[in-house]
Amino acid sequence: MKIWLVTIGEPIFHPDNKLRLHRTGILSKYILENRKDVDVTWWTSTFSHFTKKQIFENTIDCKIGTNFKMIAINGGGYRKNVSFERIRDHNNVNEIFKKKILEEEKPDIIVSAFPTIGLCESAIAYAKINNIPILIDYRDLWPEVYIDLIPKPFKFLGKILLYPLIRRVNNIFLNATGVLGVTEGFLSIALRKAKRKKNQYDAVFPLGYLKNQYSEAELIKADNYWGTMLSNRAKLRICFFGAIGYQSDWDTIVTCIKIAFDQKLPVEFVICGSGDRLNELVSKTQNLDNVHFPGFVSASQIYSLMKLSDFGLCAFLSKENYLNAIPGKSIEYMSAGLPILNSLKNSELGQLITDFNIGFNYDDADSFLSVIKLALNSKFDKSQLKNNINKIYNNNFDSTTVYKNYLSHIENCISFYSEKKLKNY
Incomplete structure (x- = not known):
């Protein structure tokens, strides 16, 4: 054949x-x-x-x-x-x-x-x-x-x-x-x-999604890479991997980053990738120490960061392309047992999150920050979330x-x- x-x-x-x-x-x-x-x-x-x-x-x-x-x-x-x-x-x-x-x-x-x-x-x-x-x-x-x-x-x-x-x-x-x-x-x-x-x-x-696309030596190197960049003070970390362009609602995310900084919330954002809006986002957050833009990262660095994070971000705008999709990055997060923060409640991904309790949907900056504060105050069962995610991933992705x-x-x-x-x- x-x-x-x-x-x-x-x-x-x-x-x-x-x-x-x-x-x-x-x-x-x-x-x-x-x-x-x-x-x-x-x-x-x-x-x-x-x-x-x-x-x-x-x-x-x-x-x-x-x-x-x-x-x-x-x-x-x-x-x-x-x-x-x-x-x-x-x-x-x-x-x-x-x-x-x-x-x-x-x-x-x-x-x-x-x-x-x-x-x-x-x-x-x-x-x-x-x-x-x-x-x-x-x-x-x-x-x-x-x-x-x-x-x-x-x-x-x-x-x-x-x-x-x-x-x-x-x-x-x-x-x-x-x-x-x-x-x-x-x-x-x-x-x-x-x-x-x-x-x-x-x-x-x-x-x-294919796991383990790296060697043990590459993973150790990746762990060291993040060790020199990430803050020891952060109690909650949110990561993103992908194109930093016009397909995502970055305005809401920047607002949340600024509010978290002003309110001294121990939250860290790590936004990996490049795209047409990267320079704009860097400029808008240049005086804030709770966000990093590492650029493109390797498979080992992705896995390492997911293991060090509490949420994976899906911030898509409400467009037909994303409403009908379960994006690759959400499956990537699931592969590491990472709960998803999703901007589209009425999407296929949003329905999956609601039906199987594998993360949270948010509508705006207020609801996004509410989830962050719930997580900081341990108001939900993280281990149950992870079990749900692993089950969905193994059965479907x-x-x-x-x-x-x-x-x-x-x-x-x-x-x-x-x-x-x-x-x-």
């Missing part, structure tokens, strides 16, 4: 990569370690979306193990997430992809991550010509995320301007053999775009379970499609 995985924007296999693997990387690792009978080609980019650096100077084929090949394409890179440079990079990657796939042996199935739109369209076109199934792994509501950034009175203009892209996206889901959603909500949206009912190729697989089922579904789709071809022969 031969599988093509088409995904850019994730950390890839490389000796210098210290970032944790994401969805395609974890699936690839699972296959490498457990299924020598499955050949995988991962089509990706030479550019790191997270560090904004080229991992390889040129387009390159990398053989990893006996049954895995990674083809990394150089599209030029970009400095900002929202930029014409990024559009150019993605277009370049797609143009090279369309040429290079003609040089490779035909796979039995393609799994293409959405976004990006160009790679999905090219993968679908190839699958149609070669009569093979293609699954679209639906992870982000795009281009809706850009419409969400437009002020409400002008959203209709955004929908008009982006209509050509919206139509292309709808056609991707219409022409795909099946759709894999990260939640039921995402799958429902995709089927609505495709104007069809669920079929045997469609399925939902959450963003499973453990990477081995998620990606074993994910691969089984891919195999079933190949069988379904082969049977269909025989009937039509």
